[in-house]
Amino acid sequence: MIRIIGVGSPFGGDQAGWLAIDHLQSCQFAGCELIKLDRPGSGLLSYLQDVDQVVVIDALISSGQAGGVKRLEREELAQCQELTSSHGFGVADALALADQLGELPPRISLLGIHTGEDQNGVPVLDKVSLERQIQTLLEDTGD
Amino acid sequence: MVEHRDIHINVPVLTRVEGEGALELDIVGGEIERINLRIFEPPRLFEKFVEGYERNQVIDMVARICGICPVAYQMSAVQAFERLSGFTPDPWVKAMRRVMYCGEWIQSHALHVHLLAAPDFLGFESAIAMAADYPDAVRRGLQLQTLGNDLIALFGGRSVHPVGVRVGGFYRAPDRSAVEAMLKRLEAALPEAEALIGWTAGLSFPDDDQSFISVALSDPDQYAIGQGRLISGQGLDIDICYFDSHFQEIQAPHSTALHSELDGRPYLTGPLARLNLNFSQLPLKVRGLMEGCGINFPSHNMFHSIVARALELYFAIAEAIRLLEHYEVPSQSYEEVEPVEGNAFGCTEAPRGILWHRYDVDQAGIVRYARIVPPTSQNQGRIEEDIALSLQKLGLDQDDDTLRLRAEQVIRNYDPCISCATHFLKLKVNRR
Numbered sequence: 001m002i003r004i005i006g007v008g009s010p011f012g013g014d015q016a017g018w019l020a021i022d023h024l025q026s027c028q029f030a031g032c033e034l035i036k037l038d039r040p041g042s043g044l045l046s047y048l049q050d051v052d053q054v055v056v057i058d059a060l061i062s063s064g065q066a067g068g069v070k071r072l073e074r075e076e077l078a079q080c081q082e083l084t085s086s087h088g089f090g091v092a093d094a095l096a097l098a099d100q101l102g103e104l105p106p107r108i109s110l111l112g113i114h115t116g117e118d119q120n121g122v123p124v125l126d127k128v129s130l131e132r133q134i135q136t137l138l139e140d141t142g143d
Numbered sequence: 144m145v146e147h148r149d150i151h152i153n154v155p156v157l158t159r160v161e162g163e164g165a166l167e168l169d170i171v172g173g174e175i176e177r178i179n180l181r182i183f184e185p186p187r188l189f190e191k192f193v194e195g196y197e198r199n200q201v202i203d204m205v206a207r208i209c210g211i212c213p214v215a216y217q218m219s220a221v222q223a224f225e226r227l228s229g230f231t232p233d234p235w236v237k238a239m240r241r242v243m244y245c246g247e248w249i250q251s252h253a254l255h256v257h258l259l260a261a262p263d264f265l266g267f268e269s270a271i272a273m274a275a276d277y278p279d280a281v282r283r284g285l286q287l288q289t290l291g292n293d294l295i296a297l298f299g300g301r302s303v304h305p306v307g308v309r310v311g312g313f314y315r316a317p318d319r320s321a322v323e324a325m326l327k328r329l330e331a332a333l334p335e336a337e338a339l340i341g342w343t344a345g346l347s348f349p350d351d352d353q354s355f356i357s358v359a360l361s362d363p364d365q366y367a368i369g370q371g372r373l374i375s376g377q378g379l380d381i382d383i384c385y386f387d388s389h390f391q392e393i394q395a396p397h398s399t400a401l402h403s404e405l406d407g408r409p410y411l412t413g414p415l416a417r418l419n420l421n422f423s424q425l426p427l428k429v430r431g432l433m434e435g436c437g438i439n440f441p442s443h444n445m446f447h448s449i450v451a452r453a454l455e456l457y458f459a460i461a462e463a464i465r466l467l468e469h470y471e472v473p474s475q476s477y478e479e480v481e482p483v484e485g486n487a488f489g490c491t492e493a494p495r496g497i498l499w500h501r502y503d504v505d506q507a508g509i510v511r512y513a514r515i516v517p518p519t520s521q522n523q524g525r526i527e528e529d530i531a532l533s534l535q536k537l538g539l540d541q542d543d544d545t546l547r548l549r550a551e552q553v554i555r556n557y558d559p560c561i562s563c564a565t566h567f568l569k570l571k572v573n574r575r
Contacts, residue, residue, distance in 0.1 A: 009303075039210065039303050042258065042285050043292060089258075093271065100274040101281065 002138065003033045003051045007040065007058040007091055012123070013115030016059035019125045020069075020113060027131060029138060044094035045103060053107035055137055058091050059115045066116020067124035069133050071109065109137055147173035150539070152547050164559070166550055168530070170539050178527045179395075180554065190513040198224045198482065198508045199309050205500075205515070206304045209560060211254070214247040214295055215493030216515075217308045218369050219500040223489030224310050227504060230480045235473045236312040237369075238466045243298040243307075244368050244491070245459035245466075250291025250302070251494035252414070252456040255558045256343060257284025260449045263552040264346040280342065283335055287456065290332050294463060297325055312477030322470045329464045336457040337432060343453040344436035348446040349549075353532050355443065355525060356405060357416035360492050366424045366458065367417070369491045374420060375405065376441075383490040386499050392516065395523070402524045403516065409524030412496030413557065414451035415442065429458045445529055445556045452558075482508025493518050495558050519559045529553050 004024060006017035018036045025034055035047060048054055064070060074095065091110070098104045111133055118124050150170035169177040189208050193201045202220045206213035218240060225232065232240070257280060258270040267273040274281040292302035297317050299305020307313050358379070360371030374380050379389060392401040404410070419441035422430065433439065438450050482504060489500040496518030503512035533553045534546055541549075 038301055042254075043289055045285055046289060096271050097274055097281070100271050101278050 001031050001033060001051060002053045002055060003035065003047065004055045004057065004134070005044070005047055006034075006036045007044070007056060008036070009039050013061070013117070014059050015123050016113040016115055016125065017057045019123060020057045020111070020130055023125060023127050023130060024134065027134075029134060031138070032134075040094070041089040042094055042097060044091065045098050045101075048098050048103060048105050048108070051105055053109070053137075054105045055109045055111060055134070056091055056095075057111045057113065060112030062112070062114050064114035065126070066114055067126040067129075068114045069126055069129040070112045070114065071133060072112050074108075074110070148540075150543060150546070152543050152550070154547055154551060166530075166554065168534075168546070168550065173539055175531050175534065175539065178530050180523055180527050180530075190515055193502075193510050193513045196510055198504065198510070201502070201510050201513075202308055202310070203304075203306055206306070208515070208517075210303050211251050211560060212247055212493045212495065212498075213304050214244055214299070214308075215491055215498045217305070218244060218491045219489040219493075219498045220502070221308050221310060221489070222370060222491060223487035223500050223502050224482075224504070224508075225480060226489065227485050227487035227502075228310075228480045228483045230311065230478075232312060233473075233478070235316075235471075236477070239298060239313065239316075240308070241369055242463045242466045243295060243305075245463040246291045246294030246297070246302075248291070248368070248459040248494050249294065249456055249463075250288045251558075252452040252459070253284050253287035253291060255494075256339065256449055256452050256456070257281055257288075259558065260452075260555055261343075261346075263548075263555060264348075264449070283339065287332060287335065287339075290328055290460075293328070294325060297321060309477055311480040312475075314476065316472050316476040319470060319472055322467055326464060326467050326470075329460050329467070333457070333460055333464070336453075336460050340432050340450065340453045340457055341436065343450045344433075344438050346449065348444060349533075349537075350444070351446060351533055351536055352443045353445065353529065355528070356408060356410040357419040357441075358405060358410045358412050358497065358521075359417045359420045360490060360497060361421060362424075366421050366462075367492055371490075371492075373490065373497070375410065376420060379405070383499065384486075384488040386488070386490070386501075386516075390499075390516075390521075392520075401516075401520050403521040404524060409528050410521070411445075411525050412518050412521050413448070414455050414494075414496075415440075415445065415448045416496065417492060418442075418451045418454065425454075425458055426461065429454065429461060432457065445553065448556045448558075482506065495519060495560055496521060517560065519557070522557050522559065526554055526557050526559070529556075 006021035008014045008017035021034050021036050113125060116124055152168040154166040165181040167179040167181060193204050202217050205216040205220050208216050262270055262273045265273055270281060295302040295305055298313060299307040357376045359374060360367035361374040362371035372380055373383055381389060389406055391404050395402050422440040438447055484504060484506045487502040487504055491498055498518055499516040501514040502510045505511055530550050530553050533549060537549050
């Protein structure tokens with residue numbers, strides 16, 4: 001089973017992770033558990049347990065095409081953030097802490113969604129790109 | 144003749160604090176010339192945002208000031224509006240608000256003790272580095288933090304920026320099965336919290352007693368959390384509506400947070416101040432846990448703050464258990480409270496100290512003016528005073544790294560929430 005976690009919050013570009021989960025709920029990928037988390041901070045660790053594979057989807061501030069989905073390596077994520085405050089205890093920090101505690105699942109993948117809005121101020125999501133990335137991850141597991 | 148170096152220490156971004164701030168320190172001729180705790184996070188203008196909004200909207204808006212202590216903001220606001228209307232919440236509402244507030248103390252104290260402060264005492268750069276040598280301690284911190292968050296969510300729907308509190312009570316009451324499940328988790332966590340007290344008390348503390356004024360709320364019936372009179376160790380005892388008569392907010396050029404003084408002097412608010420003034424009101428069992436620890440309250444060593452947080456964390460779990468043990472779902476979770484025009488005052492004990500609110504409300508219950516005085520801005524003057532005293536005691540001839548580390552540790556003793564206070568840490572030491 002794959003646990004797919006959308007990290008975000010209700011407003012602005014930070015909704016991206018949640019919008020991805022909303023879309024995946026309509027796709028009916030077999031063997032996927034879909035979860036939305038509201039800025040979990042270190043609480044993310046408890047969602048990494050009792051499962052073989054976790055995919056974390058979060059908003060990505062970058063110069064990429066708005067709504068586009070990019071698979072990130074852990075090293076890339078570490079460059080994105082620096083633990084300076086528990087207010088800013090983000091996904092990279094939570095994964096680093098889980099790694100240090102030996103609590104990462106056997107397989108962990110990260111998808112970043114380039115944040116951006118359409119003309120009406122609604123956050124955009126490249127659904128085809130998202131589905132393709134998830135399909136690739138599913139096939140990688142042999143499921 | 145002793146040669147003195149001129150020292151300039153600059154910490155451009157303070158780590159393991161809530162929000163963004165910096166420290167700048169000038170040592171000239173062996174004397175501290177300047178200490179600036181700089182809060183540079185931009186002003187967030189919440190006091191203006193809430194103007195024009197109705198009371199219950201304001202309660203949800205002020206929760207967004209802080210991701211760590213949103214409950215405190217909601218509770219100070221709701222208290223203000225209810226006091227103005229002459230409304231006293233029923234015993235169920237009072238008890239459940241106290242439980243929800245306990246959730247915030249549990250999560251905030253667990254976070255600060257394990258992830259922010261402990262690395263200082265154990266010589267690690269971060270909690271992530273500390274986790275390699277102290278995995279069980281870090282796990283305990285994470286578990287307790289999650290427990291506190293889930294207790295908040297039980298009443299607020301979610302732990303970050305909860306939405307359950309309203310004028311007159313709660314939007315909804317949790318069902319009995321959810322409360323029973325939470326009770327089991329609280330009871331299971333109590334031994335962990337007890338072990339935490341001994342663990343923190345066993346850390347190595349600098350000998351650094353200082354003279355300072357403690358300020359906290361005082362409630363004759365219980366250890367104050369969500370209501371009380373403002374008291375100090377020097378005899379202050381006032382209703383919260385007279386805050387302005389004794390406390391002055393001052394603009395410091397180096398900070399986007401206002402400094403606060405009590406009759407012209409800096410003061411301390413927070414867990415150590417609370418225990419200094421209200422320790423005797425803790426239940427006998429909780430007080431007994433300090434016996435044999437080698438640390439006594441009242442204490443004037445700010446490094447004992449980590450022990451104070453651990454003790455309060457235990458108390459918060461025990462108090463939540465006490466109040467939830469005989470939980471019944473009420474017939475109604477709130478009463479309608481008609482708005483009253485006037486000046487509303489609220490003050491509660493946030494994890495970091497007293498959080499004072501004033502709202503000017505019109506006949507329709509619309510907020511026309513707001514003033515919010517968070518604990519970190521109140522502690523700013525005391526932090527700067529503490530750094531000066533601590534560094535002088537440590538010895539200003541120490542190397543820059545030693546001075547910087549001590550200064551940062553002093554600051555973290557206060558668990559400053561810079562994001563809340565902006566209206567804060569990077570160290571810059573200048574030696575000339």
